[in-house]
Amino acid sequence: MTTYSAVRTTGIYCRPGCGAKPLAENVRTFELAAAAEAAGYRACLRCRPYRVAGTVADDAPELVCRAVQLIIGGALDEADESALGARLGLSARHLRRMFNDHLGVTPDQFARSRRAHFARRLLDDSELTIADVAFASGFGSLRQFNRAMREVFRSTPRELRERRRRTDRLVADGGLVLRMPFTPPYDWHAMVGFLAERAIPGVESVVDGVYRRTIGLDGEPGLLEIAPGGTDHLLLRAHLPYWEGVIHVVERAARLVGLETEPLLAAAQLARDPVIGPLIEARPGVRVPGAWAPFEIAVQAVIRDQSPTDADELLARLIQVAGTRVPGLDHGLTHAFPSAEALYSAPHGAGDTVQALAAEVAAGNIRLDGAEALEELVASLTAIRGITEQAAHEIALRLGARDAFPRTPTRESESWHPWRALASIHLLTADREGGQMSVV
Missing domain, CATH: 1.10.10.60 (Homeodomain-like)
Structure with a gap:
């Protein structure tokens, strides 16, 4: 967690590592830049605290x-x-x-x-x-x-x-390129491996360590590319139909790759566990992935849970029938994922469970905006015939529920409350890669 230092005598706040050396008795600390600003302090011109990851501590309720x-x-x-x-x-x-x-x-x-x-x-x-x-x-x-x-x-x-510096400007050969800051360590290799394993054919792809996906903004198509950029940031290249509201595109992309939450308290508590502790020590930069589009995640989780061996084929067929075609793209990208309304009305053949899920989401009976507590979300999802508790927890995990656990509960997992989402991602990463360490 980044801690900002504010100096009473100057009215300026700085990020860690700034060259300023104020007297200790003149310094106040804040966990959020916004809190320092609310207290009347302004950002340092030298260290530019707005360029670092501004995550909320995971010890908040x-x-x-x-x-x-x-x-x-x-x-x-x-x-x-x-x-x-x-x-x-x-x-x-x-x-x-x-x-x-x-x-x-x-x-x-x-x-x-x-x-x-x-x-x-x-x-x-x-x-x-x-x-x-x-x-x-x-x-x-x-x-x-x-x-x-x-x-x-x-x-x-x-x-x-x-006032910007010469090295700030990112030259883009098409699209808008932005830095996505994080506080190290951050394990891009583990994150991109998770996304590749679940990539929806035609909508997402991972090629040479770069994640790409189609998106829809008010019915217009777009393309996002996320790749490593440096020791403290990823690079996002966005090809969009317009620039209005880009902040939400960037923040949704950051949430997708786990940059919105820095799991310091979760990692510290799980590090003492005999099962999860060694995994955290081996790969301290593992984060919990989020979701670009909650409904997309829900459909994918249900299909992969019901038909694990045929999931890619079923998802590809669904995309071809109900998705919005986006021509002219490379890396196997062909369509944007359909909305709940479009999926409900299209004869996609993905099964009664997906049809019922689309109907409930389209009607507003199931909310996938993260406003519900884990227990409420799981209950609303499992009320649909065919959605298992494991699939519901997979959806909840991607929506940010920190205690979601899309695995079979064990006696050991009971001690991982309330951080079972991070524990499950560490277990999954270890299963997939045998504990190899790769941190950017």
């Missing part, structure tokens, strides 16, 4: 973590804290109190900080216009964008663009 994931997904773009609280079953006042107690910010302050930091990265890394940066970062207007950048960085967007 699960309800707070679920709320954070909803905010990252855009829950406060066009709604307020009351609406967010309602999705989680609590009042706006209680939600604000939980955020203040555990993160040091309100939900609105957290959302504003993420937008501003993402915009600053775009100003550094890309050649997008100021207006494009504003709307790509989730701001509703240029006025709102300018005000937020002045509040967070004490400068206008134009001044920040002029």
Whole structure:
């Protein structure tokens, strides 16, 4: 977990390793950059803390973590804290109190900080216009964008663009290239192995260590490529139909490859376990993968659970019949995954269980947005005939439930609560690769 140091005498906060040497009695520490900003501090111009991974500590309550994931997904773009609280079953006042107690910010302050930091990265890394940066970062207007950048960085967007360094700019041969920061260690080899094992034919591919997938944005196709970039970041190349709301594309991609959660507490507690501890010692950079599209993950989990030997063939047939064709792509990519509505109405032949799942999701009876607790989500999924508890836990794991366990429970696994998701990924990685170590 990155800890930010704020200096009372200067009003500036820094990331670890900054060359500034303030007196210890003048320093306050914050776990989130947003918390430092909410307390009135501005980002250091030297170490640029907006360029490091800003994850939320995994010792925060699960309800707070679920709320954070909803905010990252855009829950406060066009709604307020009351609406967010309602999705989680609590009042706006209680939600604000939980955020203040555990993160040091309100939900609105957290959302504003993420937008501003993402915009600053775009100003550094890309050649997008100021207006494009504003709307790509989730701001509703240029006025709102300018005000937020002045509040967070004490400068206008134009001044920040002029201040960027020569090495910041990422030259793209097509598409938009962005750094996706992480706090080392991070095991890309294990992550890409997991994704390759579950790649949906025509929608996802892994070739030479690069993950690629098709996406759909408001009915328009796009393409994402994720590859290693350096010791503290991956590189995302996005080919998109428009730049508005790019922040959510990047954050969903980061969630997919496990960059949104740094499992420090989980790893520390599991490291004492005689089974999981040696696996963590061998591969400390293993993270829990997330999902680009929750419904896609749900369909895949059900099909792979019901027909493990024929799953790729069934998924390929489903994609051909119900998916949206995306012509002109390489690496075996041909279609975007269908929505629940499209899958429900198409004669895809994937079975009654998938049909029932699509109908329930399309009707809003099953929510896959991460707002539900693990027990509630598993119960709603297993109420559909044919969805096993193991498949439901696989879905929950990819949606961010930290205690999901898509394996047969054992006496040993009972001691891994509430971090069974990370334990199961370590077990899976060890099964697949025999414990080989590969950390970037």
